[in-house]
Amino acid sequence: MVESRMKAFRMRAIAAVDNDWGIGRDGLLPWRLPGDLAFFKKQTMGSVVVMGRRTFESLSPGASPSPLPGRTNIVLTRDAGYAPDGVTVARSIGDLIGLVGGAGRLSPSASSASSGPRAGSPDACGVAADVYVCGGAEIYRLLMPYTETCLITRVDASFGADAFFPDLNAEVFTGPSGEKKRYVLASESAAVTENDLASGRAVTYRFCEYRATY
Numbered sequence: 001m002v003e004s005r006m007k008a009f010r011m012r013a014i015a016a017v018d019n020d021w022g023i024g025r026d027g028l029l030p031w032r033l034p035g036d037l038a039f040f041k042k043q044t045m046g047s048v049v050v051m052g053r054r055t056f057e058s059l060s061p062g063a064s065p066s067p068l069p070g071r072t073n074i075v076l077t078r079d080a081g082y083a084p085d086g087v088t089v090a091r092s093i094g095d096l097i098g099l100v101g102g103a104g105r106l107s108p109s110a111s112s113a114s115s116g117p118r119a120g121s122p123d124a125c126g127v128a129a130d131v132y133v134c135g136g137a138e139i140y141r142l143l144m145p146y147t148e149t150c151l152i153t154r155v156d157a158s159f160g161a162d163a164f165f166p167d168l169n170a171e172v173f174t175g176p177s178g179e180k181k182r183y184v185l186a187s188e189s190a191a192v193t194e195n196d197l198a199s200g201r202a203v204t205y206r207f208c209e210y211r212a213t214y
């Protein structure tokens with residue numbers, strides 16, 4: 001059931017990882033890289049973004065959690081009473097797949113939505129737009145069976161992370177029908193060197209795209 005409904009969308013993970021495939025520390029991003037944040041914004045604007053409850057709450061630490069503007073925000077939680085403003089809540093994978101399969105019924109969280117095709121619903125050519133899996137560690141792993149492409153910013157440093165993306169160079173994954181898949185590096189940008197605003201040190205990173213092969 002889940003498998004037949006997922007054909008209407010393409011699921012892509014988007015993450016920044018360090019040399020250990022680390023993505024987070026103490027519930028937050030370990031770094032602050034303006035160029036990578038801009039890439040994330042440009043890539044996901046106007047689309048559906050899916051994230052776990054902990055990542056959603058980490059977006060605005062110390063304040064009421066608020067959705068990423070201009071995107072349809074879906075937050076995964078098992079908490080039946082969780083209902084923050086401006087987001088759609090999914091309480092299981094089946095719930096999520098049902099939502100993104102019929103995402104034309106969802107609306108972006110703020111008026112700045114782009115004019116592109118509404119994510120999750122086929123565009124005029126019948127091609128489904130992208131659904132972006134935005135973390136954190138539990139949610140990336142949970143949705144790997146459905147994830148065809150991973151947009152990975154590879155930061156060339158180690159940050160002592162305590163939350164990790166799956167190691168795409170080493171792990172074998174299982175698709176929704178039990179098929180085995182690996183990811184291969186399909187493209188890699190030139191190196192970008194930027195000051196990390198969290199640590200104050202210069203770091204180098206590359207934008208990489210990994211694709212599933214069966």
Ligand SMILES: NC(=O)c1ccc[n+]([C@@H]2O[C@H](COP(=O)([O-])OP(=O)(O)OC[C@H]3O[C@@H](n4cnc5c(N)ncnc54)[C@H](OP(=O)(O)O)[C@@H]3O)[C@@H](O)[C@H]2O)c1
Binds near residue numbers: 023
């Ligand atoms: N570097 C990056 O690109 C990046 C991106 C995003 C996040 N991060 C980092 O990742 C870390 C957070 O990751 P995390 O693994 O702790 O948390 P998470 O994946 O953001 O959220 C986990 C939560 O998702 C819900 N959940 C999990 N499985 C579910 C299921 N099957 N059905 C329904 N809900 C489900 C649960 O919420 P309830 O407890 O409410 O039930 C669970 O506590 C932070 O450090 C964050 O900064 C990094």
